[in-house]
Amino acid sequence: MNNPTPIIGLEVHVELTTKSKMFCGCPADHFGKDPNTQTCPVCLGLPGALPVPNQQAIEDTIKIGLALNCEINEVSHFDRKNYFYPDLAKGYQISQYDQPFCHDGFVTLDSGKKIRIERVHLEEDTGKLQHTVLGGEKVSLIDFNRSGVPLVEIVSHPDISSSAEAKEYLKKIHQIVKEIKVTTADLEKGQMRLEPTVNVKITDEKGGHFTPLVELKNINSFNFATLAIDYEISRLTTEFEKTGLEKEGGNKTTRGYDSVKKLTFPQRQKEEANDYRYFPEPDIPPLRISKSVVEKIRADLPQLPDVIIADLISAGVKPADAKILSKDAAALTILKANPDLDTGKLASFIVNKKVDISSNINEQYSKLTQVGETDTAKLSNFVDEVLTANPKVVEEYKKGKVGVLGFLIGQVMKLSQGKADPKTVSSLLLEKLSGSQ
Amino acid sequence: MNKQIHELSVVELLHGLEDKLFSVTDIVHHYLDRIARYNPELNIYLHVNEKAIDQAKAIDAEIKKDGLTKPLQGIPFAVKDNFLTVGLPTTASSKVLEDYYPQYESTVTKRLLAAGAIILGKTNMDAWAHGSSTETSQFGPTLNPWDLGRLPGGSSGGSAAAVAAQLAPVAIGSETAGSIRQPAAWCGVTGFKGSYGRVSRYGVIAMASSTDSPGPIAQNITDAALVTSVIAGQDQYDGTSSPKEVEQYHKLLNRKDLKGMKIGLVKGYLLPTMRTEVKTLIQNAAKKLESLGATVEEISLMDPKYAIGVYTVIQRSEVSSNLARFDGIRYGHGRENFGEEAKRRIMLGTYTLSAGYYDAYYKKAMAVRTKIVEEFENAFKTYDAIIGAVSPGPALKLGATKNEPMFGEMEDILVEPSSIAGLTSAGVPCGFVDDLPIGLQITGNQFEETKIMNIAKVYQDATDFVKFPEKYQK
Numbered sequence: 001m002n003n004p005t006p007i008i009g010l011e012v013h014v015e016l017t018t019k020s021k022m023f024c025g026c027p028a029d030h031f032g033k034d035p036n037t038q039t040c041p042v043c044l045g046l047p048g049a050l051p052v053p054n055q056q057a058i059e060d061t062i063k064i065g066l067a068l069n070c071e072i073n074e075v076s077h078f079d080r081k082n083y084f085y086p087d088l089a090k091g092y093q094i095s096q097y098d099q100p101f102c103h104d105g106f107v108t109l110d111s112g113k114k115i116r117i118e119r120v121h122l123e124e125d126t127g128k129l130q131h132t133v134l135g136g137e138k139v140s141l142i143d144f145n146r147s148g149v150p151l152v153e154i155v156s157h158p159d160i161s162s163s164a165e166a167k168e169y170l171k172k173i174h175q176i177v178k179e180i181k182v183t184t185a186d187l188e189k190g191q192m193r194l195e196p197t198v199n200v201k202i203t204d205e206k207g208g209h210f211t212p213l214v215e216l217k218n219i220n221s222f223n224f225a226t227l228a229i230d231y232e233i234s235r236l237t238t239e240f241e242k243t244g245l246e247k248e249g250g251n252k253t254t255r256g257y258d259s260v261k262k263l264t265f266p267q268r269q270k271e272e273a274n275d276y277r278y279f280p281e282p283d284i285p286p287l288r289i290s291k292s293v294v295e296k297i298r299a300d301l302p303q304l305p306d307v308i309i310a311d312l313i314s315a316g317v318k319p320a321d322a323k324i325l326s327k328d329a330a331a332l333t334i335l336k337a338n339p340d341l342d343t344g345k346l347a348s349f350i351v352n353k354k355v356d357i358s359s360n361i362n363e364q365y366s367k368l369t370q371v372g373e374t375d376t377a378k379l380s381n382f383v384d385e386v387l388t389a390n391p392k393v394v395e396e397y398k399k400g401k402v403g404v405l406g407f408l409i410g411q412v413m414k415l416s417q418g419k420a421d422p423k424t425v426s427s428l429l430l431e432k433l434s435g436s437q
Numbered sequence: 438m439n440k441q442i443h444e445l446s447v448v449e450l451l452h453g454l455e456d457k458l459f460s461v462t463d464i465v466h467h468y469l470d471r472i473a474r475y476n477p478e479l480n481i482y483l484h485v486n487e488k489a490i491d492q493a494k495a496i497d498a499e500i501k502k503d504g505l506t507k508p509l510q511g512i513p514f515a516v517k518d519n520f521l522t523v524g525l526p527t528t529a530s531s532k533v534l535e536d537y538y539p540q541y542e543s544t545v546t547k548r549l550l551a552a553g554a555i556i557l558g559k560t561n562m563d564a565w566a567h568g569s570s571t572e573t574s575q576f577g578p579t580l581n582p583w584d585l586g587r588l589p590g591g592s593s594g595g596s597a598a599a600v601a602a603q604l605a606p607v608a609i610g611s612e613t614a615g616s617i618r619q620p621a622a623w624c625g626v627t628g629f630k631g632s633y634g635r636v637s638r639y640g641v642i643a644m645a646s647s648t649d650s651p652g653p654i655a656q657n658i659t660d661a662a663l664v665t666s667v668i669a670g671q672d673q674y675d676g677t678s679s680p681k682e683v684e685q686y687h688k689l690l691n692r693k694d695l696k697g698m699k700i701g702l703v704k705g706y707l708l709p710t711m712r713t714e715v716k717t718l719i720q721n722a723a724k725k726l727e728s729l730g731a732t733v734e735e736i737s738l739m740d741p742k743y744a745i746g747v748y749t750v751i752q753r754s755e756v757s758s759n760l761a762r763f764d765g766i767r768y769g770h771g772r773e774n775f776g777e778e779a780k781r782r783i784m785l786g787t788y789t790l791s792a793g794y795y796d797a798y799y800k801k802a803m804a805v806r807t808k809i810v811e812e813f814e815n816a817f818k819t820y821d822a823i824i825g826a827v828s829p830g831p832a833l834k835l836g837a838t839k840n841e842p843m844f845g846e847m848e849d850i851l852v853e854p855s856s857i858a859g860l861t862s863a864g865v866p867c868g869f870v871d872d873l874p875i876g877l878q879i880t881g882n883q884f885e886e887t888k889i890m891n892i893a894k895v896y897q898d899a900t901d902f903v904k905f906p907e908k909y910q911k
Contacts, residue, residue: 041541041640042674045762047534048521048543048640052676080758082790091761277790279799282647282755284676 004200004237007210008166008229009158011195012173013151015125016060017183021148022124023051023094028149031189035130035143043148045089050283053078057150058101060182061122062289062297064152065102067176067304068117072294076101078122078281086140087127089147095123097278101289107156107172108306110323115169116157125149152182158197163229167222170194174222175305175327187220194219198232199247202240211236212245213252217267221259228257231264308332316344321351330357341365354418368419376424382415383428397433405429442467443603444910447512447660448687450606454500454511461500461511461555465493468513468557472604475909480579481595481604483518484526485558492555499553508667510553515605517596518559519566520546520651521640525556529642530574531564532774533763543640544675545609545651545668552667557605560595564776565760566611566644568592569619569845572838573778580835581624582906583873587832590620590848592644596654597624602909607660609668611651613644614748615827615845615852618864621654622827622876625866625904627897628654629661629890632883633859634679636665637672643759645752646677648856657903658863658893662686665886684887692891696730698821700892704735706825706851715875718868719826722877722896726824729895736823739812743805744854745846750789750802751857757786781842806857813858817882822892824879825851827864831873855880863893866902874902 018028024042041049062072079097100121106114127147131140154173160166174192178185185192197215201208214232219225232255239245255264280286305326312322312335321344325331331350334357335343346365349355355364386408387394393404405426412425442464445453453459469489476482486492496511505511516522519529521539528534546556563573571594572578579594581587582602589598593610597620600608610617612630621628629652636651643649653664663686670683702723707716723733760783765771775783789798816823828848838844846853855862860880867877879896881889897903 046540047527047529047537047642047762048519048539048638049541050639050675050677052674082758082761084761084764086766089762089767091764092758275792277758277787277795279754279758279790279795282645282677283643 003203004233005203006161006163006229006233007158007199007201008160008162009197010154010156010160010166010169011197012154012170013193013195014064014154014177014183014185015191016057016150016152017191018054018056018060018150020054022054022057022122022150023148026148030145030149033145035141036145038145039147043089044144045091045147051094051281053284053287054150057122058287058289059297060150061101061120061152062294063180063182063301064154064177065105065120066294066298066301067180068102068105068107068120068154068173070102070105070117070120072102072289073099074291075099075286075288077286078284079278080281081123082277085126087129087142087147089127089144093123093126094281094284096121107169109165109168109172110319113159113165115159115165118155118157120152120154123151123153125151163226163233166196166229167226170222170225172306179304180301187222190220192220194222194225196225196229198229198236200233200236200240202237209240209244210247211240212247214264215252215254216264217254217256219257224257224259227259227262228264231257231262235264312343312347316342317347318344321347324351334361338362338365345369376428379412379416379420379424379428382412382420383425383432385415386411387429387432394433443471443606444905445606446656447509447607447663450512451505451510455505461493461496462490464511465489465513465555465557468605471909472557475602475604478580478585479582479598479602479604480577481560481599481602482515482558483528483530483561483576483595486525486556488524489513489555489557496553496555507551507553508663509549511555512553512607513555513557513605514549514664515557515560515596515599515608516546517562517593517608517610519562519611519642519644520559520609521642522546522556522559525559527559527642528576529565530562530576531776531779532575533770533772534642534768535770535774537768539640541640544637544672545641547640548668549609549664560593560599560608562595563592563778563845565642565756565779566592566613566616567756567778567782567845568838569615569848570833570838571595571620572835573776575774575776578835581832582909583625584832587834587873588623588837590623590828590832591845592616592620593628593654594620597621597626597628600624600626600654600656601905603905604909607653607655607664609651609664610654611641611644611649612856613648613650613752614856615849617650617652617654618827618852618862618876618878619849621864622866622874623832625874625876625902625906626654626656627658627661627866627893627903628652628864628876629658629665630856630862630864631665631669631886632679632861634677635669635681635861635884635886637668637670637675637678639672639674643755645755646759647751647755648748648859650856650859658865658890658897659687659690661863662690662890662894669886679884681884686887686890689887690891690894692895694730695726695892695895698726698731698892699819700726700731700733701736701816701820701823702733703738703823703825705738705740708829708850711826711829712870714870715826715830718870718875719824719877722867723824725900726892726896729899731892733824734820736816736820738816738823738854739809741850741854744809744857745850747802747805747809748853748857749785749843749846750798751806753782753786754790754799755786756782757784757790778842809854810858813855813860813882821885821888822879822881824877827852827876827878831870831875852878859883861886861889863889865893865897866904867900868902874904
């Protein structure tokens with residue numbers, strides 16, 4: 001038995017930061033508010049109350065879909081997902097089933113691998129249960145402030161094959177939804193919740209075997225998601241070695257993650273999707289989203305990090321620098337404002353903080369480039385100085401420990417007060433080291 | 438004026454108030470006295486508004502100061518107990534909601550109150566509006582004022598009986614499939630159902646969300662038109678309410694005849710099982726309409742039995758979901774309080790939505806629903822209205838629903854197609870069989886309320902079928 005290959009899909013829930021809730025006028029910002037102070041007949045699910053959809057939330061969902069390269073359904077509708085839980089006021093959650101607003105998108109990882117996105121849909125959040133002790137009695141209280149807050153669910157295909165990829169995917173989603181300003185996506189406030197579904201493909205002489213699926217619920221940190229996935233991969237592999245049990249309809253389980261004990265624990269048996277008795281929400285007419293609305297939303301989207309990075313790289317910026325600069329609006333402006341300078345070099349200077357972007361860029365740039373290009377004699381002296389001062393290191397290098405080169409380069413850079421071009425320094429060093437052999 | 442207050446229509450009451458023949462307090466007193474006298478035997482009202490007199494006095498003061506300024510100023514009305522009313526219990530005739538006092542007002546009652554009307558009380562109904570008899574009420578059946586051994590129909594049985602027994606000049610009901618027109622027919626009064634989306638459902642305890650339509654039950658179509666013009670119109674709290682502008686229907690009832698109107702008499706609605714006398718009354722009505730200038734032709738529509746199938750599946754499915762919120766956690770009474778009929782519907786609806794059955798039942802029903810809608814759309818390309826009986830026969834005897842789980846559907850077979858298509862329809866008295874009233878339905882295309890009201894008005898003006906049971910005229 002070898003090659004356990006993890007198969008990971010991710011469901012990400014994002015609370016939208018709209019002014020009002022999904023289907024009523026109550027404020028959507030519920031964090032830290034006194035229990036049940038932001039409720040009305042609609043979000044309490046009182047008899048006779050009807051949901052009226054929040055236009056902004058729908059537009060925000062489409063925004064997310066577009067940012068994740070999704071297609072937008074021209075006709076969409078809400079569905080009822082029926083199940084009983086004390087925090088679910090109506091006995092059903094208004095969600096989307098067969099016609100979500102967005103479908104078939106993707107996120108590209110740095111490796112170039114595409115993680116396909118199955119769907120992006122809009123639903124309402126539930127209330128919150130508080131299990132506590134009142135007057136010596138164990139009680140469960142319900143706070144409906146969160147009930148009806150717009151919640152977007154982003155569902156990926158099971159294209160992810162390691163916890164590291166999962167983390168990168170999650171961080172990209174996080175960055176994107178924040179960038180387009182539809183949510184503050186504060187994980188500690190539960191505004192972004194992560195639910196990986198994991199199983200493992202194990203190949204032996206008889207062929208490939210797929211272990212049962214595990215859904216990991218409500219994880220609120222990227223690191224915990226990584227740890228939980230890794231824990232599950234090894235647990236599922238061990239479990240399969242013991243039982244030989246394979247995935248089949250009905251044996252999907254749900255587990256939680258205990259961040260203190262660093263392990264996952266079983267929650268409930270996952271109900272089959274169709275036991276939710278989904279059917280079209282009769283209280284809300286189907287929605288038609290015209291192409292022009294979609295295009296308007298698309299036009300208003302800010303440039304996304306992936307696109308910025310790609311543009312920078314094609315302008316000659318090193319990928320590592322591009323990634324850092326993509327988050328630095330001021331630096332990006334400077335780069336754009338100086339088309340005459342070598343973008344790659346300027347970017348590198350900015351990243352290595354050799355230039356102060358608040359003062360004259362041209363002046364600093366020419367100074368930096370001049371030193372690197374012309375003053376080879378001076379540099380040569382610095383190199384000699386460093387080699388003489390560090391005979392032990394030179395010896396180590398000669399014994400084959402080539403990693404010390406970085407240290408030597410650093411020393412030369414120090415002497416040049418950071419003005420030297422590391423490439424030139426490196427080649428000078430190599431020349432002299434091989435010459436003195 | 439020789440008539441007593443309870444014999445006056447809403448329009449006549451407004452004229453009387455204008456002419457200062459009586460005060461609002463006089464009207465409300467008169468009705469409260471009658472309710473005290475007759476309600477114990479009829480079981481129409483579940484709750485009577487104890488503040489009605491105070492409210493009447495306040496409106497008298499308003500009128501004294503500024504005159505009549507609102508469309509229904511000083512008019513008392515009865516309202517079905519599935520409309521949420523602040524300060525009055527709202528139970529939908531189910532023990533699950535016994536003593537439930539709502540936190541907010543339904544849009545319909547809110548609009549009526551804003552128009553100056555006064556709630557007399559809340560009327561009995563089939564529990565959760567499940568039925569066509571008012572016999573499934575968990576607070577006892579309402580009796581038909583024409584014959585105390587008979588059912589008033591339902592689910593708005595209390596509201597229809599209230600108008601028939603003249604315990605309210607007008608009442609509000611709600612129709613999911615026949616629940617206004619059928620009890621109105623059995624009680625010999627006029628019921629009006631607006632198109633789906635014409636009147637807001639906000640604050641009406643949901644039965645089948647995709648067909649629920651509130652509407653008035655009145656002495657005549659003019660009163661029904663007046664009340665509809667007040668309660669209709671878009672509501673920001675109901676996403677399915679139509680933005681179409683509301684007409685002042687009662688002011689547009691100016692047709693003197695039906696010249697140029699083309700009316701279809703649905704052949705298939707004259708059921709083989711129907712009593713000959715009922716068929717004759719419907720054919721007489723057709724002749725009457727013809728004599729008033731309309732062209733009446735027999736038309737064929739899909740066998741109404743298919744509408745029953747469609748309606749049963751969709752309605753049970755929606756019911757099973759709509760009643761889920763009464764899970765025993767919040768409203769003070771546990772799920773064991775659901776009656777037989779509600780339990781039956783919840784189970785059937787849960788089944789039709791379940792894995793593996795959804796396609797065979799719900800999805801198929803929705804597909805046939807589309808067919809029915811298309812068929813009506815086609816018919817209305819040629820016809821201004823279509824007519825037929827409201828119900829296969831007159832009011833049935835108490836106990837008729839026993840062991841008949843499909844009772845409502847069989848009694849509503851002729852009104853279910855128009856309901857699932859969201860059409861507008863009037864139910865008006867068209868004669869008597871065995872001294873029991875029979876109702877004629879005049880059904881029109883979506884949002885053609887004015888046209889249908891006009892046909893009903895011309896018919897009502899030319900006939901003399903609006904009668905009230907003698908016993909309660911004293």
